Amino acid sequence: MKNPTNLFKGIVILSCLFVSNIFAQKADKIEPPSWSKNQAIYEVNLRQYTKSGSIKEFMSKLPKLKEMGIGIIWLMPIHPIGYDHRKGTYGSYYAVRDYYGLDSMLGTKADFKKLVKQVHKMGMHIIIDWVANHTAWDNVLTKEHPEYYTHDASGKFITPVPDWTDVLDLNYDNKDLWEYMTKALEYWVKEFNIDGYRCDVAGMVPTEFWQYARPRLQKIKPVFMLAEWEDPKLHEKAFDMTYGWDLLHTNIDVAQGKKPAYAIIRLIEKELKSYPANAYRMRFTTNHDENSWNGTSNERFGKAVDAYNVICATLPGMFLVYSGQEAGEPKRLDFFEKDLIAWKSHPNFTLFKNLIHLKKDNKALWNGTAGGDFIPLITDTTSSVISYLRDAGKQAIIVSANLSGTAQEVVLKNEKIQGEFKDFTTSKAVAPADMKFTLQPYEYKILVK
Numbered sequence: 001m002k003n004p005t006n007l008f009k010g011i012v013i014l015s016c017l018f019v020s021n022i023f024a025q026k027a028d029k030i031e032p033p034s035w036s037k038n039q040a041i042y043e044v045n046l047r048q049y050t051k052s053g054s055i056k057e058f059m060s061k062l063p064k065l066k067e068m069g070i071g072i073i074w075l076m077p078i079h080p081i082g083y084d085h086r087k088g089t090y091g092s093y094y095a096v097r098d099y100y101g102l103d104s105m106l107g108t109k110a111d112f113k114k115l116v117k118q119v120h121k122m123g124m125h126i127i128i129d130w131v132a133n134h135t136a137w138d139n140v141l142t143k144e145h146p147e148y149y150t151h152d153a154s155g156k157f158i159t160p161v162p163d164w165t166d167v168l169d170l171n172y173d174n175k176d177l178w179e180y181m182t183k184a185l186e187y188w189v190k191e192f193n194i195d196g197y198r199c200d201v202a203g204m205v206p207t208e209f210w211q212y213a214r215p216r217l218q219k220i221k222p223v224f225m226l227a228e229w230e231d232p233k234l235h236e237k238a239f240d241m242t243y244g245w246d247l248l249h250t251n252i253d254v255a256q257g258k259k260p261a262y263a264i265i266r267l268i269e270k271e272l273k274s275y276p277a278n279a280y281r282m283r284f285t286t287n288h289d290e291n292s293w294n295g296t297s298n299e300r301f302g303k304a305v306d307a308y309n310v311i312c313a314t315l316p317g318m319f320l321v322y323s324g325q326e327a328g329e330p331k332r333l334d335f336f337e338k339d340l341i342a343w344k345s346h347p348n349f350t351l352f353k354n355l356i357h358l359k360k361d362n363k364a365l366w367n368g369t370a371g372g373d374f375i376p377l378i379t380d381t382t383s384s385v386i387s388y389l390r391d392a393g394k395q396a397i398i399v400s401a402n403l404s405g406t407a408q409e410v411v412l413k414n415e416k417i418q419g420e421f422k423d424f425t426t427s428k429a430v431a432p433a434d435m436k437f438t439l440q441p442y443e444y445k446i447l448v449k
Contacts, residue, residue: 030218033195033240038071040359041282042068043074045076045324047076047093049061054106066122067353069353071125072124075129076129077096077200079099082096084136099139128194129197130197133169134160148171149168185213189221196223196226201229203231227241232279236276242275242279242280244281247315260384261383261385268374271316278368283317283318285300285305291322296329296330303442310399310446318367328347364391366392372390372393373391375414375416377389379400380411385400397447398447399446403442405442407439407440408438410445418432430447
């Protein structure tokens, strides 16, 4: 933020400088929008969502997302996709040809405005994917502003990494690019009233750029910003939420027997010390990249997948559901081709619905500083069972999950466990003295106060 004292060059009044700097620091502080405090997020892969892949057809699915309790809808990139060096038939959403355009395969800008209005009318919010680090080879900028790109010694455009052959690297040493990109970000907020952005490979763009752009967006409306990155520094004046890849990888290691269950507890304790108190971490068992390139959640977690979804929904952070997960989609969706999700009734829908509504209603599970304390509950089965308390005083949640293939006896004792709880599944009352139970293989228990 520009320091107000710069408006008074030549006037050196120390007291004014002091006051001005205080106001500048307050103005620079970024807090997540209040509406995000108890929300879950849903990633929409429009291409694979419906037969047409259009915005209009997707709108018919909104009531089910509302029923599930989703608060934030994240659309994968909606911009026109490049043709030059395209991968596959349809290409990657992340090869953007025009930051101000809408992919005609999705519909019209009028369709998109209707979608945003309908999402808001239903009490939800919507963010779109933003690819600031690179563009398609035939992006309008390659002709109009080639100086915005990184070039090799011979002056040729280069890709960000060797495997990303369908995109070209942008050069943020050029501050004119900062202004262009910020105006493009402002455009979608001003003209379409979207609620923020999920920013692709955010850490490959200078953090200073995001810190430059975020206050500009804030002047339009309170926005929600998600970074596809894990650096705690991105939470400084730029992003509200970062990816929880460390948890995903730790969960996978536990599921595959490479680490004990308490490794999950240790990671969360480490994160709570490393990240700002108001930082949201995104928790997930899959997303578009993980599903397409590394395997489905069923492949990676097997019979324990429900337990890991429960963990992701109840640990500090925001729970992500990816397109088709609620329908138990069993396949890896093709990234560059049409590969329609097989929509059907599945127990995942009820599981996610129950977990998300529990989060909305119980402050212990709220995001950031609005949520309850995280208190590990030590048991004698910590190599196989994960147990913890989320404590918000009058409201609290206890989660215990058996991540092994054998039955486990669990005894939970902690002075913080006070008052009567109810079993989330059976509604049976459970007193602190009765926190003794057997968990069958991959079984979990949620107790609610």
